[in-house]
Amino acid sequence: MTVDIIKNENEAVILVAGRIDTATAPDFENAVNAVLQAFDNVIFDFKDLDYISSAGLRVMLRSQKSINAKFGTLKVINANETVAEIFEVTGFSSIIDIE
Amino acid sequence: MADINYSIKGEKLVIAIDGFVDSANAPQVEEKINEIRNAEPKNSIEIDCRGLKYISSAGLRIILRLKKAVKDTVLTNVSSEVYEIFDMTGFTEMMEVRKAFRVISVEGCEVIGQGANGKVYRIDPDTIVKVYLNPDSLPEIERERELARTAFVLGIPTAIPYDVVRIEDGGFGSVFELLNAKSFGKLLSSGDKSVDEIAKMSVDLLKLIHGTVVKEGSMPDMKAVALGWAAFLKDYLPEDVYKKLYKLVDDVPYDLHMMHGDYHIKNVMLQNGEVLLIDMDTLCHGHPVFELASMYNAYVGYSELDHEIIKNFLGIDFETAGKLWRKMLSLYLGTEDEQIIQTVENKAMIVGYTRIMRRTIRRKGFETAEGRAVIESAKKHIIDLVSVTDKLTW
Numbered sequence: 001m002t003v004d005i006i007k008n009e010n011e012a013v014i015l016v017a018g019r020i021d022t023a024t025a026p027d028f029e030n031a032v033n034a035v036l037q038a039f040d041n042v043i044f045d046f047k048d049l050d051y052i053s054s055a056g057l058r059v060m061l062r063s064q065k066s067i068n069a070k071f072g073t074l075k076v077i078n079a080n081e082t083v084a085e086i087f088e089v090t091g092f093s094s095i096i097d098i099e
Numbered sequence: 100m101a102d103i104n105y106s107i108k109g110e111k112l113v114i115a116i117d118g119f120v121d122s123a124n125a126p127q128v129e130e131k132i133n134e135i136r137n138a139e140p141k142n143s144i145e146i147d148c149r150g151l152k153y154i155s156s157a158g159l160r161i162i163l164r165l166k167k168a169v170k171d172t173v174l175t176n177v178s179s180e181v182y183e184i185f186d187m188t189g190f191t192e193m194m195e196v197r198k199a200f201r202v203i204s205v206e207g208c209e210v211i212g213q214g215a216n217g218k219v220y221r222i223d224p225d226t227i228v229k230v231y232l233n234p235d236s237l238p239e240i241e242r243e244r245e246l247a248r249t250a251f252v253l254g255i256p257t258a259i260p261y262d263v264v265r266i267e268d269g270g271f272g273s274v275f276e277l278l279n280a281k282s283f284g285k286l287l288s289s290g291d292k293s294v295d296e297i298a299k300m301s302v303d304l305l306k307l308i309h310g311t312v313v314k315e316g317s318m319p320d321m322k323a324v325a326l327g328w329a330a331f332l333k334d335y336l337p338e339d340v341y342k343k344l345y346k347l348v349d350d351v352p353y354d355l356h357m358m359h360g361d362y363h364i365k366n367v368m369l370q371n372g373e374v375l376l377i378d379m380d381t382l383c384h385g386h387p388v389f390e391l392a393s394m395y396n397a398y399v400g401y402s403e404l405d406h407e408i409i410k411n412f413l414g415i416d417f418e419t420a421g422k423l424w425r426k427m428l429s430l431y432l433g434t435e436d437e438q439i440i441q442t443v444e445n446k447a448m449i450v451g452y453t454r455i456m457r458r459t460i461r462r463k464g465f466e467t468a469e470g471r472a473v474i475e476s477a478k479k480h481i482i483d484l485v486s487v488t489d490k491l492t493w
Contacts, residue, residue, distance in 0.1 A: 021225075022279060022371045051225060054251070054259045054276050055373060061254050089261050091252045 003031040011041035011073075017048035020056030029059045036063060040072030047078035052086055064096055075099060100124060102150070103131040105139065112141040117150030120158030129161045136169075144169050149176040149199065154184055166194055173197065200265040203272070205230060217270065221277060226261065228272040237263075239380070240273050247379035249317050250357065255308060257376045278377075280370035287364060287423075288414045298426035301367060304374045305390070305431065311357040313384050321358060321385030322351055325392075325450055331457045336478065343485045347449065351386045351491050358383055358390040363397040364413055364423075388491045391428070391443070392450035398424035400451045404472055432493075446491045449484045452477040 001018035012035045020028050035042055042063070046052075052060075060076075067074045076098045079087065087093045101124055102117040114135060120128050136144075144165065154162075166172045173195040177185065185196045205220040205228060212219035217230040231240055240263055247260035261274035283301065286292040292300075329348045333341055359366070360381030368375045398420040402408035406417035413420060428440050456477035464470025 022373070026371075053225070054257065054375075055371075057251075057259065058254065058256060061252075065254075086259065090259055091248050095252060 001028065003028060005031070005035060007039075010039075011043060012039040013043045013045055015045045015048070019051045019053075020049065020059070021051065021053040022055045025053065025055035025059055028056060029062075032059060032063055036066055040067070040070050042067065042072070042074055044074070044076045045078050046076060046080070046083055049079065049083050052083055057086070057090060057092060060092065060096060073097070101128050103128060103135070105135045107139060107141075108145070110141060111143040111145055112136070112139050113145045113147055115147040115150065119153045120151070120161070121153070121155040122157040125155070125157035125161060128158065129164075132161065132165065142169060142171060144172040146172065146174045147176055148174055148178070148181060151178070151181050154181060156188075159184075159188060159190065162190070176200075200263060200271070202265045202267055203228065204267040205272075206267070217272075222274070225277055226274055227277045228264065228266075228274045230266055230270055230272040232270045234270060237271050240271055243380040244273055246318060246382045249313065250311075250376075250379055250382055253311050253313065253357070255311065255357070255376060256304070256373060257379060260379075278368060278370055278375060280368035280375055283364035283367045283369065284414050286369060287419070292369075294419060294423050294426060297364065298423055298430055300369070300374050301362075301364070302427050302430040304367060304376060305359075305362060305427075308357050308359055308362075308376070309387055309390070312355050313357050315355060318357065319383040320353070321360070321383045321389040322348070322353060324383070325351075325385075325389055325453070328450075328453045328457045331460075332453060332481075335456065335460065335474075336481065340482050340485055344449070344453065344481060347485065347488065347491050348453075351388060354386045355384050356387070358385055358387065360390070360393060361397075362390060362394055364415070386492060387431075388443075388446050388493075389450060391431075391447035392454065394427070395424065395444065395447045395451040396455060400448070400455055404476060405469070443493055445484050445488055446493065448480060449488060449491065452480040452484075456481065 001016065001020055001024040004015040006013040006015065014032060014035060016028065018024070064074050074097060076087070076096055079098060084098070087096065087098055100118050101120050104115045106113045112135070114132060116128070146162065162174070174185065175197045176199045177196055178199055182196065182198050185191050190196060203222065205222065208220040208222055210218050211221050211227060216236065217232045219227055219229050221227050244260050244263055247257060251257055251260060258278050259276035261276070264272050264274055266272050283292070283297050287294070287297050325348050326345070329345045332344065336344065359376065360383050361378060366376065366378045368377060397413070401412070402417055409415065409417050409420050425440070428444060429435055432439060432443060434440065456474055459470055459473045459477070462470070464474050
């Protein structure tokens with residue numbers, strides 16, 4: 001898994017490639033937390049994400065909670081079919097803004 | 100062309116429509132359905148759409164009239180193509196339209212577990228399917244999946260519950276994320292983790308569960324269940340004891356905090372440092388006394404008279420289990436004060452032995468010497484503890 005961050009004026013784009021699973025979720029969370037400290041608005045660009053496990057979804061859930069606490073916005077874009085399906089079937093698509 | 104067949108499932112009339120329903124055959128289809136309804140008048144109708152390939156507006160109007168005549172009419176086993184028709188025309192908003200299950204084959208898949216209800220197969224690197232051989236288990240599978248999904252979205256660490264599927268060779272299955280984890284039971288019996296470490300991790304997760312508020316109606320209310328256990332003992336306890344027991348349970352305030360309901364070392368796993376909960380079919384809500392009661396039973400109550408029971412059940416000996424239970428109780432209450440711990444244990448034991456006594460009587464315990472011993476012992480505990488307890492909360 002690789003994480004790239006594009007910092008714009010008011011928002012950060014977090015580009016994730018590969019797999020977020022049990023092994024990589026802690027690194028993913030560290031990278032996301034660093035962004036959440038500096039930005040209220042984040043976009044997760046998942047165009048190169050192949051898979052997200054429950055450990056990864058829990059990071060998303062915690063991110064959404066901390067964004068809610070500071071009245072920011074969180075958005076997921078470009079999820080492929082597999083990843084979109086995971087968000088859909090778990091009910092996450094009703095909690096997280098997925099485009 | 101369409102073929103219409105029917106069967107009776109309990110109080111429900113099941114009408115299967117095969118083929119195409121369009122303006123050409125719609126009158127015959129409706130006539131046939133009315134004939135069946137006249138022969139088998141029921142207040143509940145299921146239209147099984149397994150073989151339905153296409154339905155035109157004329158066909159939709161038949162269903163509309165049927166829904167008007169019999170309010171409890173549902174459409175089941177709808178293919179993706181036909182579902183789209185129902186969806187576009189607004190039928191999915193107006194009535195229950197259930198999609199057909201995805202069909203998968205487990206032939207050649209690695210078997211990674213075997214339970215009482217069926218086998219667990221690994222279907223790809225990331226997912227497993229729990230297969231239930233009994234086709235009547237479908238409502239139970241769907242119920243468990245819904246509970247797991249509710250908990251997952253609330254942030255309870257567990258495997259992703261995917262969809263319910265139909266298995267090619269028969270039966271239904273529930274698809275879950277594959278965990279690469281070891282149960283607390285295994286970690287404890289192998290010596291990888293100490294009693295204190297397991298107690299600490301168990302209690303941390305337990306507090307997370309108990310700190311989560313659920314929506315009313317999304318899970319069963321444990322207090323109502325426990326009141327049922329108490330009520331069952333009416334004829335088996337002295338009147339004053341029964342009255343006090345019932346009042347003790349009834350006085351526990353209604354509580355929407357989540358509880359697991361079967362929280363023991365086989366249902367908690369460790370994966371890469373993360374603690375995960377499994378077996379979500381017992382999820383409910385209520386005051387923690389009910390959780391502690393079920394934990395007391397798992398670690399002490401059920402095997403109090405026969406210490407072999409816990410070895411088979413949890414893979415640890417009675418003494419270790421007792422130590423673990425006491426350590427967890429102390430951590431959960433945040434005190435080492437023996438008197439406080441004992442008072443709360445008494446409350447858990449009252450509910451725990453109420454459950455054991457009822458369960459043993461219902462399983463014809465009076466007919467065997469072992470059963471009678473369990474009933475007598477539970478009864479004695481209840482009588483002793485109820486007299487020294489004035490509330491189940493703390």
